Amino acid sequence: MAKSGRTVKRSVKVSKNERTKYLIWSIAIPVVILFIFGLLYYTTDFSYTLKSWLYTEDAGEGHSSGEHEQRNVDLMTKHDRYVYGIDISQYQGDINWIEVNTIHDKFPVDFVFIRSTMGEKAKDKRFAENWKAAESRAKLRGAYHYFRPNENSKKQARNFIATVKMKPGDLPPVLDIEERPRRQPMDSLKVGLKRWLDEVEQHYGVKPILYSGDSYFTDFLEKEFSDYILWIANYNFWVDKPKKHWNFWQFSERGFVRGIKGPVDLNMFKGNIEELEQLALPY
Numbered sequence: 001m002a003k004s005g006r007t008v009k010r011s012v013k014v015s016k017n018e019r020t021k022y023l024i025w026s027i028a029i030p031v032v033i034l035f036i037f038g039l040l041y042y043t044t045d046f047s048y049t050l051k052s053w054l055y056t057e058d059a060g061e062g063h064s065s066g067e068h069e070q071r072n073v074d075l076m077t078k079h080d081r082y083v084y085g086i087d088i089s090q091y092q093g094d095i096n097w098i099e100v101n102t103i104h105d106k107f108p109v110d111f112v113f114i115r116s117t118m119g120e121k122a123k124d125k126r127f128a129e130n131w132k133a134a135e136s137r138a139k140l141r142g143a144y145h146y147f148r149p150n151e152n153s154k155k156q157a158r159n160f161i162a163t164v165k166m167k168p169g170d171l172p173p174v175l176d177i178e179e180r181p182r183r184q185p186m187d188s189l190k191v192g193l194k195r196w197l198d199e200v201e202q203h204y205g206v207k208p209i210l211y212s213g214d215s216y217f218t219d220f221l222e223k224e225f226s227d228y229i230l231w232i233a234n235y236n237f238w239v240d241k242p243k244k245h246w247n248f249w250q251f252s253e254r255g256f257v258r259g260i261k262g263p264v265d266l267n268m269f270k271g272n273i274e275e276l277e278q279l280a281l282p283y
Contacts, residue, residue: 068254069104071237072266075251076107078240083273085111086257087144087250087265090126097133099259103266109257110273111140113174116164119148120155123163131164140276142171144211145196149181153192157199166204168283171276173200174231176211177221190224197228206281209248229279231267242270 076084084107088095102108112134115124124130127143134141145160147153160173175196181189197208210217210225214234217225222245231248242249248269255266269276 065254068252069256072252072255073104073106075240076103076268079242079268081272082268082270083108083110083276085109085113085140085267085269086255086260087113087115087267088130088260089115090124092126092260092262092264094261095130095133096259097137100137100257102258104256105258109139111142111171111267111269111276113142113144113171113267115176116143116145117156117159118146119151120159123159127163135167140169140171140280142174142209144174144176144209147175147177147179147193147196149177149179149189149192150183153195154199157196157203160196160200161203166281168281169277170281172206172209172229172279172281173204174209174211175200178213178216186220190221193221193225204281211248211250242268246270 084103086103086109100109100112114127114130114134116127116131117123131141131143143160143164143166145156147156164173166173175193177193180186197210200208207228209231210221210228211231212221212233214232217230217232226245229247230245231250232243232246233250235250235252239251248267250265250267252266254263257264
């Protein structure tokens with residue numbers, strides 16, 4: 001039998017029970033999503049994480065090693081009135097200190113910061129040898145402690161003090177804070193940071209340096225810790241000069257220094273060598 005060519009529409013009946021379920025799910029899913037986002041916002045400061053996603057301080061991702069080198073050289077040439085240095089840890093492996101002289105074969109390495117301790121008990125495996133070697137190379141050296149927010153601040157200070165034996169001419173101790181606390185509010189973390197800084201200052205007789213990421217410092221620490229010498233990490237390709245509140249600027253994590261295998265962090269001090277020496281422990 002021939003078809004008429006017309007399409008017959010059949011109505012699909014939806015039960016009242018199915019409509020109710022659909023309505024409940026259409027409301028429940030957005031509510032759950034909003035609740036999760038709200039929980040993240042108030043417990044982990046999701047706004048800070050979101051800002052980090054949208055504006056990363058490491059805006060150098062996607063650039064080739066040659067582009068990183070060119071950017072580093074251009075930046076250091078532009079600020080040739082400043083002095084430059086590196087920071088290292090056990091992750092740099094065995095360093096041939098005799099060859100550690102210049103950055104990208106152009107700029108003298110005038111200072112070295114060396115990781116010493118982490119948290120309450122941990123010690124950098126290569127700190128002792130790096131600390132001694134840096135002194136033998138007649139470079140300004142400094143030690144830094146990686147602060148763990150969920151561990152006792154006074155025990156962390158004692159770990160640093162027991163590990164780092166400083167001499168006149170060494171750069172001030174450094175507190176490195178990068179992590180958000182998981183089990184305490186930011187206000188409690190700030191109290192812990194201040195306790196570490198005060199105890200270390202009392203022991204060595206010099207005010208420590210504070211190291212942090214640019215956004216981290218601006219969002220959480222600037223109000224209470226603006227009177228400290230500030231060392232900021234910001235690798236953004238489009239930042240071409242230190243801001244007013246930066247004393248040290250870690251501007252790249254992809255520098256080249258002979259004697260060190262692989263990339264190394266690069267830093268500039270906003271001043272000349274005499275001004276840098278004035279920060280050191282007095283003779």
